[in-house]
Amino acid sequence: MGVNPDVISVLIVDDIAETRENIRRLLQFEKGVEIVGSVGSGREAVALAERVRPDVVIMDINMPDMDGITATELVREKVPYAQVVILTVQDDPNYMRRAMLAGARDFLAKPPTIDELTAAVRRAGQFAHQEKERLGSAGQVAMPGGGAAGGGTGMLATGKVITFFSGKGGLGKTTLAVNLAMALQSPDTPVVIVDGNLQFGDVVLLLNEHGRHNILDLAPRADALDPDVVESVLITYQDTALKVLAAPTTFEEANQISGEQFGQLITFLKTMFEYVIVDTSSALDEITLAALDASDLVVALVAQDIPSIKDARVFLNWLRGAGVPDEHIFLVMNRYDKRIGITPERVGDSFRHPVALAIPDDFRHILPAINKGTPVLRLSRSAPIARSIVKMAELVRRRLTELETAELSD
Ligand SMILES: Nc1ncnc2c1ncn2[C@@H]1O[C@H](COP(=O)(O)OP(=O)(O)OP(=O)(O)O)[C@@H](O)[C@H]1O
Ligand SMILES: [Mg+2]
Incomplete structure (x- = not known):
């Protein structure tokens, strides 16, 4: 009964005997998987x-x-390392959210x-084994701080995080973040943009996308x-290597996400993407x-x-x-x-921090893109703003490489 530490022990729960039997049949010849109930x-x-004390x-x-x-919630309370895979006919994001809140790890559509099934059981099993190790043999004591996000996957965090901020609203954070993300992505370079303007996020709007899920499904x-x-x-x-982690759609949802969770999410995304671009609200x-x-x-x-210069100064000083x-x-x-x-040079001098790039006011090309x-990088590639964004991507890439080189030689 799950005594071999490498074996994944599985408990099947379904009120319909036939479903239980089908699952048992699908799993019975799987090597390294043992049905314990x-x-x-x-x-x-x-x-x-x-x-x-099953793994899965x-x-x-x-x-x-x-x-x-x-039941998921109670099982996770009693056996913290156990990983729950929900089997459902409910194709409803609310179910997914509630199940995740209860501690479910994965979902499978019936049948x-x-x-x-085997892929989900193996993934969950592997995670349970890692959790067991992390939690200690008693399987009860949490590590201080809960351990770093992504720590359990055994993957290296290599992606770079780029966060946009301005204390003054409406300066173009979202516009530039979305376009920079577009400029950086390529078939070999996966990029994710995280909408960190949780209450008034509009990243999906600028991309004319809508999904069923958002950050609250992961938090x-x-x-x-x-x-x-x-x-x-x-x-x-669309057809790009750009992905979006959307903001919630209501205040109530937005307010359920903590800074700690947000930080953990970003850290995890670094293991999956080369660049993690974060758009923020104008509040620290x-x-x-x-x-x-x-x-x-x-x-x-x-x-x-002047107001935006004042706010930028406050932010830089901070x-x-x-x-x-x-x-x-x-x-x-x-x-x-x-x-x-008020030129970039003058502002840079007064901040004692150079303006790395000035992006022209280009309302003529921005407006149709927004609507x-x-x-805009996709719609009018030769527009002044699009050219500036390509330049920005170049400078950002170069800066990150320089920082990495400096870190390595330290
Ligand atoms: N270089 C530019 N030229 C012309 N218009 C621009 C430029 N950059 C941004 N805008 C316009 O400014 C407005 C505000 O941009 P955006 O929504 O990106 O700002 P934001 O900083 O994300 O705002 P918020 O603080 O509300 O999140 C938009 O209408 C956008 O089209
Ligand atoms: Mg914005």
């Missing part, structure tokens, strides 16, 4: 899980005495194929993510702070008006005070109009 109700599942529980949702979501399990689950929540932008709240903390490069925006080295700050003047006397929901 099969029960017909949530209540029995919790009781048996406590006794047999395959759990139905609709059951008469206790539903699968409640699963043998490949889907509750941010300390124990799995690339497949993350993939299932991301939205792919716990979400923005978590993003800045995880960033390799902070793109700070300024315009040619970054310096927080110990962020100047090389990690990429100052951009957006909506630059050369007829205005179509297509990044």
